Amino acid sequence: MEETFQSAYQEEEQRLKNTMKEVDRQLAKFTSIPVYTGHDFTEQVLEAGREERRQRLSKIVNEPYFGRLDFEEQGTNQMKPLYIGKVGVDREDYTDQPLVIDWRAPIASLFYSFTGGEGPAEYESPEGVVEGLVYLKRNIVIRQQILERVADTYNRGSDQPAVSDEFLVYRLGENKDNKLRDIVSTIQAEQDRIIRAARNTALIIQGVAGSGKTTVALHRLAFLLYQYKEQVSADKMIIFAPNNMFLDYISNVLPELGVGDIQQSTFSDWALQMLNLDVRLADTAETLEYWFEREGELPEITDEVPGRFKGSMRFMDILRSCIEQMEMTSVPDMDFSPWDGKVLPRAEIMKWFDEEYKPYPLAKRKERVMARIHRWIEMELKKAPSAAVQKERKKKASAREKAYANKWPKYEPLTLYKHIFKAAKGGSVIPDEIRKQIPQSVMKSTAADLKQNVVREEDLPALVYLHVLVNEISGEQRFDHVVIDEAQDFSPFQIALLDLFVKGHSFTILGDLSQGIHAYRGVHRWEEMSQLFAEEHNDYFALTRSYRSTMEIIEFANTILEKGVQSGITAVPVFRSGDGVRLIDYGEDSRKNALQRAMQHLIDKDYRTVSIVTRTLHEAKALYEELKTAGVEVNLIDDGKKQYEGGYSVLPVYLSKGLEFDAVIVADADQDHYGNSSWDAKLLYVGCTRALHELWLMNGSERPVYMEQEAKEVVIHGWPSE
Template identity: 25%
Template sequence: MTAVSDADDPLARERAHLAASRSALRAMRADVEALDLRDVTANWVNSEVLQHQIDDRIKALADLAHTPLFFGRLDYLHAVGAEEAEGAEIKKGSEATSLEGRRRETGGQFYIGRRHVHDADGDPMVIDWRAPVSQPFYRASKTAPMDVALRRRFGYTGGELTAYEDEHLSDPAEAARTSKLLQQEIERPRVGPMRDIVATIQPEQDEIVRSGLGGTVCVQGGPGTGKTAVGLHRVAYLLYAHRERLARTGTLVIGPNKSFLHYIEQVLPALGELEVKQATVDDLVAHVEVRGTDAAETAVVKGDARMAEVLARAVRSHVTLPTEALMVVRGSRRWRIPSYELEEIVQELLDRDIRYGAARDALPQRIAHAVLVRMEQAGEAPDDRVQDAVARNAAVKAAVKSIWPPVDPAKLVLRLLSDADFLAAHAEGILTEEEQKAVLWTKPARSVKSAKWSAADAVLIDEAGDLVARTHSLGHVVLDEAQDLSPMQYRAVGRRCTTGSATVLGDLAQGTTPWATRSWAEALGHLGKTDAVVEELTAGFRVPREVIAYASRLLPDIAPGLAEVESVRESPGSLSVRRVSDLDAEVVAACGEALAHEGSIGLIAADARVPALGAALASAGLRCLSPGEETTPDTRLTLVPASLAKGLEYDYVVLDEPSAVVSGEPDLRTGLRRLYVALTRAVSGLTVIHRADLPGQLG
């Protein structure tokens, strides 16, 4: 690493470029703020839309004081070719800036940062990390330099550029070495929400990030491999490469709970992407108020993919084949459609297997067409207006209501769960009698509003709703912590990207629900993305080697055959396992020790232990937060129920009574998986405090 001093001219020049880039960014923002819309648009609606776009652009151009404007530099051996320069052209709103001018000036020197910045002449001063010309910053090596002569990384302290580090990739005399600045950035303590990783993306991660929009990618990654960050950065990349298309179709990030979404919510805005929505699966299917809970065995059956066929049968059962002829009176003429012809029309619609609501909308038009055929045979010349009028005829409407009545998805599910005979009729040959008894309510509800719906019931209503009317599909969906979804939940997510693609992120070893995913092939089948590419990340960058090795002792029992994460971080002394007699007191003492270090602290415990530990911390004068609450330099300790720990990270973790974490789950395997999650939340140090015996797998 190059030393920092006033006499260091290269560092001084880099600081000058940073200052000039910040000034250019302020000028870009001022240009947007100065736009006058008064004579631009023809009406107030267009004006409002344009003003909203401009406001978003102004937000995206904010200069965040503690976020470095650029983190690297590439010096190419040769000027960038015309084809690559065109590929790196940036089009954002009305802005279009080419690299050609800068390329002529520098001969191929580019600063890589979180966003594009150009000077008054339109020449780029900072290149967006997503541009093709930036790719070698992540992938170039001594063996494959990609025409890069020098890769320079920058070190920052509090937003100030304080160091730089050079790699001469084209110099055979210089040996390959580990970047100290890169290692420091990876290991930097975390306080507050998750940060972006644009400065530290690794080659195998970059390959996934830059994969195309057309295909679905499934990322299997153990703790600390960066799978969540990879998924979020892939969204940012896709929005850069396919902005217009995704602006029309939309993007969505789906997380396991609100705490997790709060933890990751600042990553995309920090990269200038403000329009990506975030939700949980429960948010997607919030058609009714969830006030009830299911026993594990009940939730497993309701989440089984076989329930989709039960619902499909129940929906189609509302169709009644006609037994009487239809008489349509128009003016002085009467037109008769015999029952057998009506039956043929209805049967044809059933055979087409289109959605219930679409078929119901088509039925009056089919009947009207049959009437028009008779009119033409009688010498009349009806047109489309006549057909539409016949379709609205009272007799036709009455026939449609009788044959193909409307279906309310919530009322349908209510009847299935309340009426044993109705359920048996449509679950025959699909669900066993025991399974049918498991899903039936012991106290049937009288109405949709009074019912105590569970989360699994809401998913069933969503499925029924899609059978009636097509669910809106988005351009791209990111599904994180996917291993915990039931087959029916996968179907609910899949409906949101039937015409788009998805990024599926998860770790089979961290599946902690009774219906947890057994294989990605099975999960992707339920999602409707059987052609997805499955990638595995096995290099760990956050969890210390000693900690991940300790947690990995559980893998043979919780995920046989799954590759163990190989951590690149060596941190001797990062793991401490203590057996104590006074559990609460020792846990509080361990939290006090952790607070002596810089960074965030998480006290993870079995859900049932959280109230007692909260009281113990309060008695000791240690203020703690709940998951999702913002940490501050003065309040860095979070008390985390084990059920909410998934996806979260803390610099130091104190784990309370592992045996209680295991016993708090319905079965041993699920309990061990929950423990695996809790053990792998630490990125600097883990202290395990226990009074009872540890699970045998931990030795």
């Protein structure tokens, strides 16, 4: 076996030398050609091709490929070794055997979909299904042009066992830094099916913690740009993430895959930019801490809770009814008279509004009608018997035209929204029968917020929808594809709204219901989203295998779900074992000293990223100050954080979603902070599943029932020996 490995290693070492020689030669050739900056169209096209070549060669100069697949296409009797990398590069003579094949190419899908067996394999090409035999599947690790590792995951001619998980475990065992990395060399078959799914489909992906949901979605964007390059563009794609720090955390993946210019935003930032609102957006932490710190049992989160109601299709229908009603009463109930003795009948104005400008949205219709009235005034002014009379009439007409325009409803979204939630008064543009469809609890809480000029996140979909109903969606505002991460915290209303902006229902919607800690406004079942689309326009995938944490951490987290949430969703771990989960009482130590001692112990183990997770932001801030005073170098992660800096951190559990750390300490994992509700269990589950290698849970009082686990290989009570 050792002899076989040495032979394979030597073969790949020689191939790497040959590849680098060819890459260096091509790169030298294309960089030696002066960049053309003239105006000749033919030369510009040639220069664009040369620049693309330079870029691709530069991207592979240090790590040209990561995999090899030996494939014999049926009917050819010729086996070809195919080397697969992040970027494809042709040989200089443009033969049919590329130097490196792009991982997104149809034939490269075999590298991910083929899992062994003696039978034929197939892939979908533009010409149809291609069938053949796989003889070798090999993972290769190259760093800085140095061959570090060779691992065969399938060899048709060998009697040695496959080691597919061995290579995966090797890559998963690496410590993390402050950025998410691409997984192009370790994409699994079930992930690849999602990445290569058809474009005009709303994909809904339920993925357990650590299943690679986010990276799969990012790789899907790269694939769509490759596969549909004539139909989609990067600047017409957008990723919606839970917060700006998370956007920074994932910011390296797409550039590593050779993709740039994709828009990245939170839903709140996107909505506020579109609306250009001057309001105070309620802090997420304020809302969460209101729910987290309630005394007694949490209230049942029904569809009448303000956040859930405002995220419902029912509310969307109510808003549409409001605008339809407003349309019927928009034109002032009066004739228009620019000066005494001259009248433009309301019937004529209504004809313009209801017939000629009917295709336009309300704001545009008002604009067109008022422009038409202005032109009518100008024509009538020309009939004045003298310049003096004309001047006098013009002055009166200007004032009356302005007064008449003010009698129309104001079509600003926030003004319309305030009309809906203010107490009914005579002449209101919103009839009582529509307003009565809104629960009183929602009416009261929203009216109180708006009186203080406060808007909450759950108000933003309604405000954008009102904007859409009375204005046009411009071409620049439309998307070719939308990715929504942590989608369990989105509402059906948000998805339906974004569907108005995206072509062909092209979505990648991903999340985990077990991490639904914003249940007061998010979805409780994926059917709430899938039913928004026709059956042929949506698809559902479940990713149940977790690649992030050790078996011990995943088994511990699964028990929290089984006992505390009972959702039926649990993770299947990759076979990667580590230390047991530690349950530690503060004991005689003060809380601060115990947490400081725990963090120092993990720091001493040379982990790059260690975090203490608290229940609330208030607790995180207080602990951060205590640790800083004690001389511990830590970062505080709060709602205002724009960048994840890695290293050692303190943060509230709700901001940890989507992030991962080498080691995690859950502070105050006790009954006082995490009760026995399913919501408490979900919060604790989120905190636990951030850990890759070690998980410690510290407590100062009795632990919740769903933490009681006895398996010695999973749980260790007490401090490690020092």
